[in-house]
Amino acid sequence: MRPGAAFRRSSRYRPSLICWLFAVTTALEDCWRTRIAKFSRFLSTAANSTSIVRKISLACNHVKACAILELRCEPMQLFMPAKPQPNLDFLRQAISLATRNVTSGNGGPFGAVVVRDGKVIAEGVNIVTATKDPTAHGEVTAIRNACKALNSFSLAGCQLYSSCEPCPMCLAASHWARLDAVFFAASAEDAAKAGFDDEFLYAEFRKNASERLLPQAQLLRGEAWSSFAAWIASTNKIPY
Numbered sequence: 080m081r082p083g084a085a086f087r088r089s090s091r092y093r094p095s096l097i098c099w100l101f102a103v104t105t106a107l108e109d110c111w112r113t114r115i116a117k118f119s120r121f122l123s124t125a126a127n128s129t130s131i132v133r134k135i136s137l138a139c140n141h142v143k144a145c146a147i148l149e150l151r152c153e154p155m156q157l158f159m160p161a162k163p164q165p166n167l168d169f170l171r172q173a174i175s176l177a178t179r180n181v182t183s184g185n186g187g188p189f190g191a192v193v194v195r196d197g198k199v200i201a202e203g204v205n206i207v208t209a210t211k212d213p214t215a216h217g218e219v220t221a222i223r224n225a226c227k228a229l230n231s232f233s234l235a236g237c238q239l240y241s242s243c244e245p246c247p248m249c250l251a252a253s254h255w256a257r258l259d260a261v262f263f264a265a266s267a268e269d270a271a272k273a274g275f276d277d278e279f280l281y282a283e284f285r286k287n288a289s290e291r292l293l294p295q296a297q298l299l300r301g302e303a304w305s306s307f308a309a310w311i312a313s314t315n316k317i318p319y
């Protein structure tokens with residue numbers, strides 16, 4: 080090989096190598112230019128926005144590829160309080176209450192506890208037969224006891240642990256009590272096997288009032304408004 084041949088051979092590849100490097104560099108620059116442009120647009124949009132929530136939402140949108148999609152959640156969910164996590168010990172306590180209630184003869188096999196900040200605020204068992212109160216389900220009893228213990232009509236910040244899936248009445252009571260969460264062990268189907276079938280209630284709710292098993296009729300609607308009018312006009316009411 081003549082002197083300089085190796086250089087000339089390698090030099091033949093130089094133009095293509097330079098073109099390749101140029102192409103890669105340009106592509107990278109374009110990529111980053113696009114990213115920078117997008118980020119600049121985001122910053123200007125955020126700067127023009129008056130709402131901090133909007134800014135946060137925009138920020139979420141901007142990082143959705145690495146955060147939102149990874150977490151598979153909506154942007155605003157990132158800023159919502161974390162869902163209460165169940166503690167199975169409390170659920171076992173509710174089950175134990177339910178089982179013991181059978182031998183006590185106070186009522187059905189249902190027990191519940193209300194928990195706040197990791198501590199049991201109140202317990203409750205089904206005392207329907209003992210108190211002759213058809214509404215004294217385990218969950219309702221626990222809610223009543225918890226409200227007494229806290230001297231409040233709101234159980235916000237509390238969780239209900241029930242030995243069984245709440246019936247419609249107890250589920251409604253849980254909502255009215257503003258509980259944070261309800262955890263239950265046995266299902267409504269399990270309760271039905273033991274003779275506590277509340278499925279018919281859900282079927283009733285789906286019917287029109289005039290078609291329900293329990294006869295219902297609306298009368299004196301106009302006269303009844305006086306109660307609401309008094310409430311609206313009241314200056315010493317306690318909203319709940």
Ligand SMILES: [Zn+2]
Nearest residue numbers: 216246248249
């Ligand atoms: Zn119930």
